[in-house]
Structures are given as C-alpha cells and as structure tokens.
Amino acid sequence: MTRRSLISIALVALALIATAFLMRLSPMAEGLSRQTDPALLCLTAMALLLTAPWRPRFAAVPTFAASALLTGAALLLLRDADISGAAGAGFWALVGAALVCAGATMTALSDLALTDPRARKLRDIAIPAVFGLMLVMLAELVIRGAGVPSVLLPAPSSVAWRFVHALPMLFEDLVQTFVKGVVIGFVIGNAAGFGAALLVQDRPFFRRGLLPMAGFISSLPIVGIAPIMVMWFGFDWPSKAAVVAIITFFPMFTNAVAGLSGASRIDMDLMHSYAASPSQRLAKLHIPAALPFVFNALKINSTLAFIGAIVAEFFGTPVVGMGFRISIEAARMSMDVVWAEILLAALVGTASYGCLVLLERKLTFWHASQRV
Amino acid sequence: MLDAATDRSRTAALSSPVIEARDVSLTYASADGDVHALSNINLSIAAGEFVSFIGPSGCGKTTFLRAVADLEHATGGDLRVNGLTPHDARMQRAYGYVFQAAALFPWRNIEDNIMLPLEIMGLDEDERRERARRNLELVNLTGFERKFPWQLSGGMQQRASIARALSFDPALLLMDEPFGALDEIVRDHLNEQLLQLWNRTGKTVLFVTHSIQEAVFLSSRIIVMSPRPGRIIDDIACDLPRDRGLDIRETPEFIALAQRVRSGLRAGHAYDE
Numbered sequence: 001m002t003r004r005s006l007i008s009i010a011l012v013a014l015a016l017i018a019t020a021f022l023m024r025l026s027p028m029a030e031g032l033s034r035q036t037d038p039a040l041l042c043l044t045a046m047a048l049l050l051t052a053p054w055r056p057r058f059a060a061v062p063t064f065a066a067s068a069l070l071t072g073a074a075l076l077l078l079r080d081a082d083i084s085g086a087a088g089a090g091f092w093a094l095v096g097a098a099l100v101c102a103g104a105t106m107t108a109l110s111d112l113a114l115t116d117p118r119a120r121k122l123r124d125i126a127i128p129a130v131f132g133l134m135l136v137m138l139a140e141l142v143i144r145g146a147g148v149p150s151v152l153l154p155a156p157s158s159v160a161w162r163f164v165h166a167l168p169m170l171f172e173d174l175v176q177t178f179v180k181g182v183v184i185g186f187v188i189g190n191a192a193g194f195g196a197a198l199l200v201q202d203r204p205f206f207r208r209g210l211l212p213m214a215g216f217i218s219s220l221p222i223v224g225i226a227p228i229m230v231m232w233f234g235f236d237w238p239s240k241a242a243v244v245a246i247i248t249f250f251p252m253f254t255n256a257v258a259g260l261s262g263a264s265r266i267d268m269d270l271m272h273s274y275a276a277s278p279s280q281r282l283a284k285l286h287i288p289a290a291l292p293f294v295f296n297a298l299k300i301n302s303t304l305a306f307i308g309a310i311v312a313e314f315f316g317t318p319v320v321g322m323g324f325r326i327s328i329e330a331a332r333m334s335m336d337v338v339w340a341e342i343l344l345a346a347l348v349g350t351a352s353y354g355c356l357v358l359l360e361r362k363l364t365f366w367h368a369s370q371r372v
Numbered sequence: 373m374l375d376a377a378t379d380r381s382r383t384a385a386l387s388s389p390v391i392e393a394r395d396v397s398l399t400y401a402s403a404d405g406d407v408h409a410l411s412n413i414n415l416s417i418a419a420g421e422f423v424s425f426i427g428p429s430g431c432g433k434t435t436f437l438r439a440v441a442d443l444e445h446a447t448g449g450d451l452r453v454n455g456l457t458p459h460d461a462r463m464q465r466a467y468g469y470v471f472q473a474a475a476l477f478p479w480r481n482i483e484d485n486i487m488l489p490l491e492i493m494g495l496d497e498d499e500r501r502e503r504a505r506r507n508l509e510l511v512n513l514t515g516f517e518r519k520f521p522w523q524l525s526g527g528m529q530q531r532a533s534i535a536r537a538l539s540f541d542p543a544l545l546l547m548d549e550p551f552g553a554l555d556e557i558v559r560d561h562l563n564e565q566l567l568q569l570w571n572r573t574g575k576t577v578l579f580v581t582h583s584i585q586e587a588v589f590l591s592s593r594i595i596v597m598s599p600r601p602g603r604i605i606d607d608i609a610c611d612l613p614r615d616r617g618l619d620i621r622e623t624p625e626f627i628a629l630a631q632r633v634r635s636g637l638r639a640g641h642a643y644d645e
Contacts, residue, residue: 266475269443273469274492275462284488288479366478366520 001104001111006053009104013049013066016097017042023090028082031090035080038073042094045069049101060108064130067101070094071137078144085147095141102134154336162336163343169325170344177322178348180237181309185244190301192245193252194294201260201286202278211257218250226312235316243312248301255297259290292367295360302356306349388455390544390576391417391440395449397601398435408601409435410446415595415604419543422570422577424587424594426633432602433580433595437546440578441469453544465493467544468537472552474529476521476536482508483517486536493540507535510569527558534566538573545577551586560618563589571614584637588612588629589621596636606636 020042021032032039045066052062074094078084083091109127114120136156142148143155150158163170200206226243233239263285271281313323322341329337364370398410410432417423425433438444439451442458453461461467468489476485486504495503508514511531521529530550537545551559567590570577581587587594588610596606610629612620620626 264475266471266473267477269471270469270475271492272443273441273462273467274489275465276492280492284492285477288477291479364479366522371522 001056001059001108003053003056006056006059006104006108009063009100010049010052013097013100013104014046016093016100017046017070019093020090020097023093024088025077025090026083026086026088028086029080029088032094035077038076041069041073041076045073045097045101052104056108057112060105060112063101063104063108067098067105067134070098070101071141074098074141074145078141084144087145091145095138095145098141099134099138102130102137106130106134151333151335154339158336159339159343163340166337166340170340172320173322173325173341174344174348176237176318176320177240177309177313178306181240181312181321182244182305184237185241185309186248186301186305188241189245189248189305190252190298193249193297194256196249196253197256197260198282200257201282207257207261211254214250214254218254223247223308223311226308226315229312230316235318237321240309240312240317240321244305244308247304247308251300251304252294252297255293255300256290259293260286262293263289291364292360292369295356295364298356299353299360302353303349306345310345389416389452390419390421390454391415391578392452392455393436393449394451396436396439396446396451397448398432398439398444399447410439411601411603413449413602413604415607417576417578417593419576420574422579422590422592424579424581424591425597426581426584426587426594427597427637428582428599430599430602431597432599433597434548435602436597437548437578437580441467441546443469465489465540466542467546468540468542470530470534470537470545470547470550472549474521474526474533476529476532478520478522481518481520482513482524482532485521485532486539489536489540495540503539503541504535507539508532510538511535511565525558527554527562530554531562531565538569543575545575547577547579549580549582552582559586564618566590567616584630584633585621587633588626589616589618594629594633596633598637598639605639606632608632608636 021039024030025032025035032042048062048066048069052059052066074091077091077094106127109123109130112123114123139153140156143153144157154162196210200210223243225246226239229239229242229246233242267285267289268281271285276284310323310326313321314327317324322345326338326341329335329341361370393413393415396410396413396415397408400407400409413432413436425436427433435444439446440453440458442462445458451458454464454466456464456466476482477488480488483501483504486507487500490500490503504517505514508517511534513528513531513535516524516528516532521532524532530553534547534550551562554562563586570590579587579590591610592614594606594608594610595604596608597603598605608629612625612629
C-alpha cells in the first residue's frame with residue numbers, strides 16, 4: 001500500500017472519529033467526550049492511525065489495532081441503555097471508522113509482497129479471518145445499535161452465548177442428525193451409487209437405460225419423499241438416513257459412471273495388450289481414473305446430505321435432532337437457538353467438506369486440477 | 373557382437389517365422405462405404421528382424437501393427453503370431469506394444485508404471501522391482517523411479533513407456549510411431565539407444581514410422597506401403613552394418629537406400645496430395 005493512500009484512509013477514519021466526538025451518540029445521549037472510557041479508546045485509535053503511514057509495509061498492525069479499539073469503544077457504548085437500540089449519527093460514524101480501519105488492514109495484507117511460502121500461507125488465512133471478524137463485528141454493532149428485534153436477527157453475541165450454554169443439547173442433536181442420519185445415509189447412498197455404477201459400467205444396455213432415468217429421478221425434489229420415508233422407516237434416524245441415501249445416490253451414480261467410462265482409448269488398448277482380466281482393468285485403470293469424478297460427487301453430496309437430513313426432520317422425528325430443534329424453536333420465537341443450530345451445521349458442514357478436500361488432495365494429487 | 377548377430381540370423385532362418393501374414397485384409401464399414409485399410413498383405417517376419425513399416429497416413433501400417441497385437445481383427449486371410457492367432461498370442465503376452473503417446477498412468481510413479489504389466493502377470497514384488505530397475509537402466513532413466521510421468525519431458529516419458537514394454541521381456545516389440553511427437557534431436561538420440569537395445573537383446577521389432585531417415589537408420593528390413601487400399605509395394609532388405617552410428621546417414625549406401633524407399637513411396641502415389 002502506498003503512503004499516500006494510507007494517509008487518505010487515515011484522514012477519512014480520523015474525520016469519522018471526530019464526528020463521533022462532535023455529534024450526539026443517540027437522541028438521549030450526548031457526544032463521545034462525555035463517555036470517558038470509550039473516548040480514551042478512540043483517542044488511542046487516532047494516535048495509532050497517525051503512525052500507519054510512517055511504515056506502509058507494516059500498516060496492517062496499527063490499522064487492525066485501531067479497528068479493534070474502535071469496536072471495543074462501540075461495544076462499551078452499547079452498554080448504555082440510552083444508546084443501545086437508539087443509536088444516532090455519532091455512533092454510526094464510529095462504526096464506519098472501525099470498518100474503514102478493517103478494510104485498510106485487509107488491503108495492507110493483500111498488498112504485502114511476501115516471498116516466504118509459509119508467510120504467504122499465513123496471510124491467506126489472515127485475510128478471510130479479518131474479513132469474517134469484520135462481518136461479525138458489523139452485525140453485532142448494527143443489530144444492537146439499531147435495536148433489531150432478536151426474532152428477526154439475534155446479535156452474534158447472543159447466538160454465541162446460547163451456543164456455549166446449549167452445548168449438551170446441541171451435541172445430542174448433532175449425534176442424532178449428523179452422526180446417525182447424515183453419516184450413515186451418506187455412506188450407504190454413495191456406496192450404493194458407486195456400486196451401481198460398477199455394475200453398469202461395462203454393460204451398455206444398463207447404462208443407456210439407467211442414466212436417463214437417473215437424470216429424471218435426480219431432478220425430482222427429493223426432499224418431498226421425506227414423509228414417505230417416515231412412513232416406511234419410522235420417526236427415528238433410519239428414515240432420515242434413507243432420505244440422505246436416496247439424495248446422495250444419483251450424483252454419485254452419474255459421476256461414477258462418467259468417471260469409470262472416462263479412461264482413454266490408448267490406456268484401454270494398453271491393458272488389453274497385457275491380457276488384463278476385467279477385475280484388473282477395473283482396479284488398475286478404471287477406478288483410479290474415476291477418482292476425480294468420485295470426489296466431485298462426494299463434495300456435492302456432503303452438502304446435499306446435510307440439507308436433506310435437516311429438512312427431513314421437519315416431517316416427523318423424536319424430540320431430538322437439529323431439524324427438529326430448528327422447527328420447534330422457530331415456532332417458539334427462540335431465534336438464538338435456531339441460529340446456534342445453524343452455526344453448528346455450518347461448522348460441521350465446513351469441517352466435513354474440508355476433510356473430503358484433504359482426502360481428495362491425497363488421493364488425486366496426480367490430476368491436472370490438483371497438481372501444484 | 374558380430375558373432376551374436378550371425379548366430380541370431382542363423383536361428384532365425386531355422387525357426388518358424390514370428391509373423392506370418394497370408395492374404396490378410398481388413399475392411400471397416402464407415403459412413404462413406406467400406407474402407408479397405410489392408411488388402412492382401414503377404415509377409416513373413418523372422419525372429420531377430422527389425423522391420424520398419426513406412427508409408428503415408430491411411431496406408432494401413434498402424435492397422436497392420438494393431439492387427440498383430442489383436443487390437444484390430446483382420447477380416448480376411450490368415451495372420452499368425454508365433455504360429456498362433458493374434459488373440460492366443462496376446463493371451464500368452466507375446467509382445468510389448470509402444471504407443472504413439474507414452475500412455476503412462478498419472479497416478480503411478482515411473483517405477484510403478486514399469487511394474488504395471490508385471491503386476492498384471494502376477495510376478496512377485498522383489499522380481500517386479502528388480503526388473504523395473506534393470507529396464508530403467510536400459511533406457512537411461514535410473515534415478516527417476518519416484519517421479520511421476522507428468523514431471524518428466526516427452527522424451528523421458530516415451531523412454532519409460534519403452535522400459536514398460538520391455539519389462540516382461542517379450543521376444544516381440546511392436547512400436548507405433550513411438551518418437552513421432554518428439555523433436556529431432558531427442559528422436560536421433562532415442563533412435564541410437566533403440567538400435568543398441570535391439571543389438572543387445574536380439575528382439576524382433578516391428579516399427580511404424582513415416583520418417584524415411586528413421587526407417588533406414590534403424591531397420592534390417594523396410595516395408596513400404598501405400599494407401600487405398602492399404603498394401604505393400606516394396607520390401608527392402610537393409611544390409612547396413614548392425615552397429616551403426618548416426619554418421620552412417622551421410623554414407624552413399626544409406627542415401628541409396630533412402631532413395632529406394634522414397635521412389636517406392638512415389639510409385640505408390642504417396643506424394644499425390
């Protein structure tokens with residue numbers, strides 16, 4: 001980042017903070033100068049901002065610190081009942097200043113010329129982390145400052161509080177929905193899809209007959225079969241696992257069929273010239289060649305499976321499970337619990353997707369899309 | 373070396389031919405009517421010969437090689453490999469085939485690629501490794517065992533594919549324009565190495581090419597072919613000394629042979645278009 005752009009960014013942030021000192025924080029509360037602790041934090045932030053243009057290479061440090069201090073000041077102000085829920089121009093100017101500082105941090109990080117690969121990796125983690133923090137901070141300040149009703153959108157802090165305090169319940173729901181419904185259904189569905197693809201792969205008759213049908217069935221809104229599965233397999237997790245298995249079957253089937261028949265002519269001639277048996281051809285050529293396709297299907301399925309299991313619980317379930325909790329707590333207007341469940345789903349979903357990506361990298365490192 | 377060569381030709385004369393084609397023809401049905409890829413091919417190849425097939429595209433040289441390998445099926449006549457049908461010969465792993473592209477599996481490193489046919493043929497682990505080591509040495513790829521095909525140059529990949537074809541020690545080597553995609557310097561180098569390899573091992577080689585220089589340099593016999601229908605128009609014995617170097621290409625004998633091949637191609641209207 002150039003010194004000039006840093007100076008202009010610092011000036012914008014300083015002007016915003018000055019506004020917070022000059023204007024009223026809310027109709028009931030006067031300017032920042034009357035609030036000792038927040039004012040001190042803001043003054044420190046201003047001082048830090050002034051140091052940023054001095055060493056442009058390290059600008060990320062003072063701007064990030066300033067952003068944190070300004071956020072802290074805003075959070076302190078929100079403890080005041082006069083400001084919380086009725087924030088005015090002064091308060092929003094402060095939020096704006098914090099945003100500008102966070103933006104400057106990210107720009108400074110991405111402009112940094114790094115040669116060390118480890119430092120690059122660290123930077124590649126730091127930028128989205130700062131961005132995520134900024135979003136959470138913005139949500140917290142806007143929701144509490146403007147007094148958004150928690151039924152519409154609870155503040156991140158109250159979701160976090162609920163998350164921590166409801167951990168035992170969340171864990172039970174996770175076991176019910178994820179470990180039993182998603183994982184078991186996912187394994188069954190993908191294994192069946194891959195197995196079916198193996199069965200049809202050198203039988204053109206089956207392939208021509210089944211592929212269009214697979215396309216037809218996979219275009220059905222499969223979640224609609226959830227009530228039928230509840231009729232067949234009862235209220236508990238087996239019916240959810242059945243929905244997940246059906247949802248995941250077709251993406252795996254179609255992808256695996258494509259992958260298993262994707263070996264090149266010359267590779268097949270090679271195996272033919274060795275007089276390889278059908279099972280050797282499968283094990284040494286077709287299955288390895290299909291792996292990139294299989295992993296595509298697994299990644300698509302990992303998201304589909306979670307959605308399927310949660311939605312399937314809306315149609316009948318014992319009194320445990322993430323989908324059950326979401327529907328029941330939404331009806332009781334306890335949106336913080338609903339959001340805590342969504343947060344849990346996001347965390348677990350991301351983690352399982354990440355595991356698949358790691359496994360993919362390990363097994364299909366040779367594929368053009370994975371080579372470094 | 374010379375003794376070994378005369379020895380080999382003596383046994384070759386005594387034993388039955390490796391390839392025996394009698395009136396072999398091969399016709400494809402296509403949208404524009406039948407294509408006569410091969411028509412009345414009569415050919416007998418003895419053990420230890422290095423036979424090049426040369427001709428313009430569409431003359432059936434690759435088709436003939438694929439028919440020998442049981443990758444295509446002759447529609448007429450009789451084709452024998454080691455006295456067997458191509459299918460039975462393939463089931464006995466009679467030949468190693470080197471394709472136009474290296475066709476190495478990207479998920480296997482070079483050593484594992486060389487060991488692929490050995491795994492299929494059920495050799496034990498120690499034997500597989502030993503043979504991979506020996507054949508990589510033969511094609512000057514020692515030290516590249518752990519590399520993956522996509523980390524190697526085109527010439528190295530093709531050398532690895534030759535090592536793979538040699539790994540199970542077939543007496544017959546079928547090579548379909550193996551160096552066609554390589555630049556001339558690499559090609560010269562690999563030609564020299566191939567010649568040395570042939571001298572050392574005494575294998576029978578069927579080599580498809582469209583380079584006159586390559587054909588004359590490598591072969592003990594050159595079959596000139598012509599398209600529509602694919603047929604043999606000349607069968608040239610190439611009696612240059614066996615341990616020839618690249619310099620031989622400047623000698624009058626070499627040039628005379630190259631001219632005979634070229635005039636054969638011209639007679640077959642290879643330069644029509």
